[in-house]
Amino acid sequence: MKPHRQKRLGIILFITAGLAIAAGLTLFALRQNINMFFTPTQVVRGEVTSGVNFRIGGMVKEGSLMQAGDSLQVQFVTTDFVNEVPVSYTGILPDLFREGQGIVAEGQIDISGIFQASRVLAKHDENYMSPEVKAALDAAGASSENYSMALESES
Amino acid sequence: MIPELGSFSLILALCLSGLLGTLPLAGAHSGNALWMNLARPLTVGIFVFLGLAISILAWAFATNDFSVSFVAQHSNTLLPMRYKLTAVWGGHEGSFLLWTFMLAGWILSVGTFSRSMPLDFVARVLAVLGLLIFSYILFMLATSNPFDRIVPLPPADGADLNSALQDLAFILHPPTLYMGYVGFSVVFAFAIAALLSGRMDAAWARWSRPWANLSWAILTLGIALGSWWAYYELGWGGYWAWDPVENPPLIAWLLGTALIHSLAVTEKRGVFRSWTVLLAILAFSGSLLGTFITRSGLLTSVHAFASDPDRGLFILGILGVAIGGSLLLFALRAPLMKSEAGFELLSREMFLLTNNLLLVVSAASIFLGTLFPMVYQALTDELISIGPPYFNVVFVPLMLILIAFLGIGPISRWKKTSATYLSKQLGKVLLASMILGVGLPLLVLLEVSIPATVTMIFASWILLSIVKDLAAKVANKSSLEQGLRGLSLSYYGMQTAHFGIAIMLVGVAFTGYFGAERSVLLAAGDSVALGEYEFTQVGTSRVNGPNYFADEVLIEVTRQGELIRQLHPQRRLYIASGTPSTEMAIDPGFFRDLFVTLGEQKDNGAWSMTIYVKPFARWIWLGALFMAFGGSLAAADKRYRRLRVKTNILHSRHHTSPVTASLNPAK
Numbered sequence A: 001m002k003p004h005r006q007k008r009l010g011i012i013l014f015i016t017a018g019l020a021i022a023a024g025l026t027l028f029a030l031r032q033n034i035n036m037f038f039t040p041t042q043v044v045r046g047e048v049t050s051g052v053n054f055r056i057g058g059m060v061k062e063g064s065l066m067q068a069g070d071s072l073q074v075q076f077v078t079t080d081f082v083n084e085v086p087v088s089y090t091g092i093l094p095d096l097f098r099e100g101q102g103i104v105a106e107g108q109i110d111i112s113g114i115f116q117a118s119r120v121l122a123k124h125d126e127n128y129m130s131p132e133v134k135a136a137l138d139a140a141g142a143s144s145e146n147y148s149m150a151l152e153s154e155s
Numbered sequence B: 001m002i003p004e005l006g007s008f009s010l011i012l013a014l015c016l017s018g019l020l021g022t023l024p025l026a027g028a029h030s031g032n033a034l035w036m037n038l039a040r041p042l043t044v045g046i047f048v049f050l051g052l053a054i055s056i057l058a059w060a061f062a063t064n065d066f067s068v069s070f071v072a073q074h075s076n077t078l079l080p081m082r083y084k085l086t087a088v089w090g091g092h093e094g095s096f097l098l099w100t101f102m103l104a105g106w107i108l109s110v111g112t113f114s115r116s117m118p119l120d121f122v123a124r125v126l127a128v129l130g131l132l133i134f135s136y137i138l139f140m141l142a143t144s145n146p147f148d149r150i151v152p153l154p155p156a157d158g159a160d161l162n163s164a165l166q167d168l169a170f171i172l173h174p175p176t177l178y179m180g181y182v183g184f185s186v187v188f189a190f191a192i193a194a195l196l197s198g199r200m201d202a203a204w205a206r207w208s209r210p211w212a213n214l215s216w217a218i219l220t221l222g223i224a225l226g227s228w229w230a231y232y233e234l235g236w237g238g239y240w241a242w243d244p245v246e247n248p249p250l251i252a253w254l255l256g257t258a259l260i261h262s263l264a265v266t267e268k269r270g271v272f273r274s275w276t277v278l279l280a281i282l283a284f285s286g287s288l289l290g291t292f293i294t295r296s297g298l299l300t301s302v303h304a305f306a307s308d309p310d311r312g313l314f315i316l317g318i319l320g321v322a323i324g325g326s327l328l329l330f331a332l333r334a335p336l337m338k339s340e341a342g343f344e345l346l347s348r349e350m351f352l353l354t355n356n357l358l359l360v361v362s363a364a365s366i367f368l369g370t371l372f373p374m375v376y377q378a379l380t381d382e383l384i385s386i387g388p389p390y391f392n393v394v395f396v397p398l399m400l401i402l403i404a405f406l407g408i409g410p411i412s413r414w415k416k417t418s419a420t421y422l423s424k425q426l427g428k429v430l431l432a433s434m435i436l437g438v439g440l441p442l443l444v445l446l447e448v449s450i451p452a453t454v455t456m457i458f459a460s461w462i463l464l465s466i467v468k469d470l471a472a473k474v475a476n477k478s479s480l481e482q483g484l485r486g487l488s489l490s491y492y493g494m495q496t497a498h499f500g501i502a503i504m505l506v507g508v509a510f511t512g513y514f515g516a517e518r519s520v521l522l523a524a525g526d527s528v529a530l531g532e533y534e535f536t537q538v539g540t541s542r543v544n545g546p547n548y549f550a551d552e553v554l555i556e557v558t559r560q561g562e563l564i565r566q567l568h569p570q571r572r573l574y575i576a577s578g579t580p581s582t583e584m585a586i587d588p589g590f591f592r593d594l595f596v597t598l599g600e601q602k603d604n605g606a607w608s609m610t611i612y613v614k615p616f617a618r619w620i621w622l623g624a625l626f627m628a629f630g631g632s633l634a635a636a637d638k639r640y641r642r643l644r645v646k647t648n649i650l651h652s653r654h655h656t657s658p659v660t661a662s663l664n665p666a667k
Helices: A003-032 A041-046 A131-140 A143-155 B002-029 B034-036 B039-062 B069-074 B079-091 B094-110 B118-142 B168-197 B202-234 B247-269 B273-296 B309-336 B348-380 B388-408 B421-447 B448-477 B480-486 B490-512 B618-636 B638-654 B658-663
Strands: A033-037 A054-060 A073-079 A084-090 A102-109 A114-124 B384-386 B518-521 B528-531 B533-544 B549-560 B562-567 B568-576 B579-583 B585-587 B592-601 B607-615
Touching: A003 A033, A003 B348, A003 B388, A033 A041, A033 B607, A041 A054, A041 A084, A054 A084, A054 B273, A054 B579, A073 B421, B002 B034, B002 B094, B002 B118, B034 B039, B034 B118, B039 B069, B039 B094, B039 B118, B069 B094, B079 B094, B079 B168, B094 B118, B094 B168, B094 B202, B118 B168, B118 B309, B168 B247, B168 B273, B168 B309, B168 B480, B202 B247, B202 B273, B202 B618, B202 B638, B247 B273, B247 B448, B273 B309, B273 B585, B348 B384, B348 B388, B388 B421, B388 B448, B448 B480, B448 B490, B490 B585, B490 B607, B490 B618, B490 B638, B518 B528, B528 B607, B533 B607, B562 B585, B562 B592, B568 B592, B579 B592, B592 B658
Parallel strands: A033 A054, A084 A114
Antiparallel strands: A033 B384, A054 A073, A054 A102, A073 A084, A102 A114, B518 B607, B528 B533, B533 B549, B549 B562, B549 B568, B568 B579, B585 B592, B592 B607
């Protein structure tokens, strides 16, 4: 092989090796860190296994928020107006967390069927429903009246 | 009446940019100097009319003209004047106007500071930018005119600016970020003009370099401001969330970083030409992608503007034409570019290629993590999200490898570097970094800490290799002062920016590993310990702001029984919108930040709150400041101006490549 060919081959091998390592690393990391999204209905139907991290999205049921007086423990019910899943969370809820508002929570479901959230997200703009929550409501087949009811109670 | 003048200015700017996009291009093609000369006056016209439009919008805000729908949605009579004026970019329509105005500013600067470039080249650059701004203004008029009225009955008062936006950083972050983002359009236009004219030589790279460095510096600043803002305003105790809308600026930044390095190789050595052109296209695409993601409502995020499918489709159209068209042009023209200079496997060219590879791969992996959920949803109809751990696992190792090479690159030589030379130069540096890395954490912490050791090794590696390189450059000069004076501004720029990376590395790593946080419930008189600090809740009082009420909690921080700081976190309720918002209290320090963010007050008067101790948090943004400063230094190097004139003369007389003619004494 001519020297300049050899050099070019060297460069190409170098780039390929670099890319292969990066691709491997990326795919490995991707597999470890995908959070699936489920609606309350899917959770109630048992489509998720316990011990796996996932996201749940829905509306916070009116009147369901319970806060402990002496700790940061909170409990509320998330609903897609068809099925409900109780959520437990220890920590400070986001500023815009309110009953009747759409939220997304991240965590695991425990054996007793309570969603143990490690993170609760609420949208910053209050007139806006997150696409995930909207999809959850659509998937559950919530009627449009329920929708507007939920939106009205927000404002 | 006045808002209609705003729409009218936009229409005039649209017409002028239509002319700018066509006439100079046709002129350059046919050699019509008159048409080419039209480009510069047109840039002034576009700038003036867009400036007028944005001033009129600001005027509508200042005078509470709630008949303008955008004003009604984003302002309120109670809003302080500084936020009224900056609410111009508080929503989709106005911020897009700002974006377009920034582009007009860049176009004007290119028109003004390009006197020494050949007329046909300038005409092509400006025409490409003209087409771009034409499509932006068209988009604005068609789907998101900020001057649209509410007819027939305007509201009595506006809905108010989102409370999270009522902050100093909101005044600074969007304009800076946009200015940096849009700056890459200039480099893109240079690349397209080079492809069109077939002049893909070192002169092209030299003309592009100051623009690329400047946009990169401003983008660095813009991203850093955004991260600083997130840190102190959003109150979740972090500075970077790998949010799908934060990621595109970072992708553009990483590609831009690759670009400024690759441009250096193309300018100095005439190699990697097609790669550099491709990078210029990619960096620009990255910035367009950011616009698309924020404005199409595709993603859920703090930043997402309310969604409208028409807008998404329109931007997708611009994206498709701009990226597709330029890649097609690239595919047609790239084979014409031949590198003239060869280089060995061990050479600065190879180290810079490695740099590019690492940066592009990290940009690609972030791109993948950001867009994968969207693609997955489109394919399977299932919703997924990809969490921050993915980004950390991929990004951190890549950056550490990059830092390892960062120490070698500047010391290596062009064309050929021997391994013995490198080991002679860097052996001691490596040894010293190891000693410092192991020793310093031991001395300070009095225990073995692997994260601290790794961080200090890498940070010392950067710092010491800079010192070593400076020492080597100065060694042969008669005096230190003379030696330092002989080095170019762009060299200092590079080393300043590299030094900034060391600073940022320390900030990111130490905040991440040694930061502590604790969520607690504190009644008046209660206290809690975190690290070596003790936080005591003293009491609650009522505070009234111009457009909000707030509960303010007084917290005293003591260390070893000694009072060091009083903190005043607030929980605000904005009157107009009724939105609650927490205002965290920070005690900033060079070596640590203390901060408190409030939750809610319980019935018994106790407050839920999260308390954080963040060591070295300031260093993250300090590092970014160094990088931005380094980038500006490099852009200000006077040799760009001087050499431009020189190569011009060469160009017009001989049509030779200036690489061989003027820049390569080694040959």
